[in-house]
Amino acid sequence: xxxxxxxxxxxxxxxxxxxxxxxxxxxxxxxxxxxxxxxxxxxxxxxxxxxxxxxxxxxxxxxxxxxxxxxxxxxxxxxxxxxxxxxxxxxxxxxxxxxxxxxxxxxxxxxxxxxxxxxxxxxxxxxxxxxxxxxxxxxxxxxxxxxxxxxxxxxxxxxxxxxxxxxxxxxxxxxxxxxxxxxxxxxxxxxxxxxxxxxxxxxxxxxxxxxxxxxxxxxxxxxxxxxxxxxxxxxxxxxxxxxxxxxxxxxxxxxxxxxxxxxxxxxxxxxxxxxxxxxxxxxxxxxxxxxxxxxxxxxxxxxxxxxxxxxxxxxxxxxxxxxxxxxxxxxxxxxxxxxxxxxxxxxxxxxxxxxxxxxxxxxxxxxxxxxxxxxxxxxxxxxxxxxxxxxxxxxxxxxxxxxxxxxxxxxxxxxxxxxxxxxxxxxxxxxxxxxxxxxxxxxxxxxxxxxxxxxxxxxxxxxxxxxxxxxxxxxxxxxxxxxxxxxxxxxxxxxxxxxxxxxxxxxxxxxxxxxxxxxxxxxxxxxxxxxxxxxxxxxxxxxxxxxxxxxxxxxx
Numbered sequence: 001x002x003x004x005x006x007x008x009x010x011x012x013x014x015x016x017x018x019x020x021x022x023x024x025x026x027x028x029x030x031x032x033x034x035x036x037x038x039x040x041x042x043x044x045x046x047x048x049x050x051x052x053x054x055x056x057x058x059x060x061x062x063x064x065x066x067x068x069x070x071x072x073x074x075x076x077x078x079x080x081x082x083x084x085x086x087x088x089x090x091x092x093x094x095x096x097x098x099x100x101x102x103x104x105x106x107x108x109x110x111x112x113x114x115x116x117x118x119x120x121x122x123x124x125x126x127x128x129x130x131x132x133x134x135x136x137x138x139x140x141x142x143x144x145x146x147x148x149x150x151x152x153x154x155x156x157x158x159x160x161x162x163x164x165x166x167x168x169x170x171x172x173x174x175x176x177x178x179x180x181x182x183x184x185x186x187x188x189x190x191x192x193x194x195x196x197x198x199x200x201x202x203x204x205x206x207x208x209x210x211x212x213x214x215x216x217x218x219x220x221x222x223x224x225x226x227x228x229x230x231x232x233x234x235x236x237x238x239x240x241x242x243x244x245x246x247x248x249x250x251x252x253x254x255x256x257x258x259x260x261x262x263x264x265x266x267x268x269x270x271x272x273x274x275x276x277x278x279x280x281x282x283x284x285x286x287x288x289x290x291x292x293x294x295x296x297x298x299x300x301x302x303x304x305x306x307x308x309x310x311x312x313x314x315x316x317x318x319x320x321x322x323x324x325x326x327x328x329x330x331x332x333x334x335x336x337x338x339x340x341x342x343x344x345x346x347x348x349x350x351x352x353x354x355x356x357x358x359x360x361x362x363x364x365x366x367x368x369x370x371x372x373x374x375x376x377x378x379x380x381x382x383x384x385x386x387x388x389x390x391x392x393x394x395x396x397x398x399x400x401x402x403x404x405x406x407x408x409x410x411x412x413x414x415x416x417x418x419x420x421x422x423x424x425x426x427x428x429x430x431x432x433x434x435x436x437x438x439x440x441x442x443x444x445x446x447x448x449x450x451x452x453x454x455x456x457x458x459x460x461x462x463x464x465x466x467x468x469x470x471x472x473x474x475x476x477x478x479x480x481x482x483x484x485x486x487x488x489x490x491x492x493x494x495x496x497x498x499x500x501x502x503x504x505x506x507x508x509x510x511x512x513x514x515x516x517x518x519x520x521x522x523x524x525x526x527x528x529x530x531x532x533x534x535x536x537x538x539x540x541x542x543x544x545x546x547x548x549x550x551x552x553x554x555x556x
Contacts, residue, residue: 004033019049124360125303125310125370128317130377136322138334138381140293143428145337145383147417150424150431153399153485165480170210170254173484174228177256177466178208180278180489187276188258195230198267205270207233208258214251222248224272226259235261235270247275250461252446255470278466280491284510287493289428289543293337296320296551297539299436299498300518302391303374304367305347306360307521312536312553317377319551332540332551338427339382342498342516343389343436345371351391352525364393365410372411384416387423389436389499397477398422398438398469399485422468422485430493430543437497437515439469439476446471455515456506459495463488463508494541503537505548512548514539 004023005015015023026032039055159165181188191206209226217223222237222245237244251257258276263269302308318324320333346367347359361367375384386403388394393407402408402418419425422435443461444452450461462468468486469476478486496514503517517537526533536554541547 004029007033007037015047019047019052022049022052125308125313125374127373127377128314130317130321131323133322136330136334138322138336138379139331140335140337141381143291143293143337145415146426146428147338147383147385148426149417149419150426150490151485152402152420152423152425153481154402154418154420156483157401157479157481159479159481161480165482168482169480169484171229172482173467173487174208174210174256176484176487176489177278180466181208181256181258181276184278184281185258185276187260187274191258193230194226194228194233197233197263197270203262204273205261205263206258207261207270208256209233211251211253211255211257213253214248221245222272224248224251224259233270234268235259235272237272237275241272244272244274247277248272250447250449251275252443252465252470254472255465255467257465277464279464280466280509280511282509284491286510286546287426287430288546289430291428292335292542292544293428294332294335295338295340295427295430295432295494295541295543296336297340297342297496297514297516297541298519299342299496299516300344300389300501300520301341301371302344302347302518302520303371304359304361304364305520305523306358307523308347308360309519309521309536312555313374313519315553315555316536316538316551317374319553320382321377321379329551332549335542336382336540337543338385339378340385340427340432340434340496340516342387342434342496343421344391344498344518345386345389346392347520348391348393354524358523365407368393368407368410372414375411375414375416378414380415382415384414385419385425385427385434386411386416387419387421387434387436389421390438394421395479397479399479399481400436420485424490424492428543430541431490432494432496433488433490433492434496435468437499439474440497440500442469442471442474442476445475452500453502455497455500455502456504456513459497459513459515460508463491463495463511493546496539501533501535503534503539503550505539505550512541512546514541514548 004020023029023032036052036055182191188206188208191208192200194207194209197205207226209228212225212227212232214222214224220239224235224237226233226235237248239245260273261270262273264271315324319329320336322330322333325333346364349364356362361370378384388400388403390396394400394403398421400421402420408418422433424431424433426432440455440458441452443458444450447461450458466488468488469478472478492511494512494514496516498516500515501518501520502515504515506513516539518533518535521535522533538551538553540549540551
């Protein structure tokens, strides 16, 4: 028995007691365990008996199981999304709502001239000499940093991967979002439990629940399975109700939403009148700093990669120290008080196939040492907020805690606040939600109208759903914490993501949206997939005015 548990635990998988008993009931448990581990495409956090039986059944039917019609549709959709995601020149067109964001378009005045000489390929990034600029006094030097952590998993993880943990996670998610729906959406003021629907005698029924399944019927209707803590119900959005079917097409499994329905004549089915997402208020209150300071967002640096853009990085360092740029650019540099790094600070080890061939630094700790050395060149008056991403040396499952002490100690010479992923924090009173963004792919593959190369549109949907990663079992690994740290229970002033290596700025109902570029040129893997990144850009938010601009170090 111990050997069986060990074989799964080596892959970070817990085995439920009934699953273990089922395996032990086999004639040769060890052989059967080996068979299961070979058939598992991805190792789940918890191995259930249903997963084991499904593998058995699929193998009995044929070597390569035929997917159902819905699975085929999903796979075709994934192919389409991934093709778009990695195809063509990615210049996202973002539609902005009027008067929501004052946005300075990047122009020639925001582009830094890059020296002609290039850094030798595959070399470890070198430290440059920063010279003091006579007469340059940064405006932000006059103010002390004010960083407050509002919500962060770091030091609070209680997950053991048990069934009880999953129950607590989803009950917490349901409770928080149900409260938001009932208090902020008038359509959900009279919600009733699912088990009271038939005997309520109410014509217009309001329910809130978690989505168990959603699929399209042969006649083009949307069939939705929804459940709460009292029971489950089947609801149908008729194709004639275009608004309801459109909303149903934007549903993701495991999300919490509300529905206004009527009971069918036989009482066995709910007919959906409308679907209600939590969303955020149009009158969302904005927080502003009382002092004229800025925050810059520096995502996906990827130190350790051969494709790390050292020339552009050095131009950024010289600019932020007042050495480069015209008078306007130097004025912007002088206002920067905070540098936010939302994940993938280093390239990591073994993240994608054959990554070792593209590393200039093959030891992950040396990657962090190099990063620390580079960040020491950031001016002392600037405070750094550093969070992990999927390339960083933390647990892969989200929410991710901040870096362990042995990594944090490498940055002892820097003014750095280490936070988890995601994290709410405030900078001079301006509230920021920073999330690396791995679940962007899950949203793009599950909602047909979303595209991975348009991250701002996905971020808007996250705000509408009040959740960063609803679907369990997708591309984004999730841990069953007792509190759902992926719930957006507090509306930020700035919502920033990284991960997709694009530089985009927008807004949604008063929330500033930023996807924060990267400092890595096209990798061979990206080239194979025809994905063209938009690197070496630096979004900058003025915390007093709310204006956002973008500095361009790409040399274009």
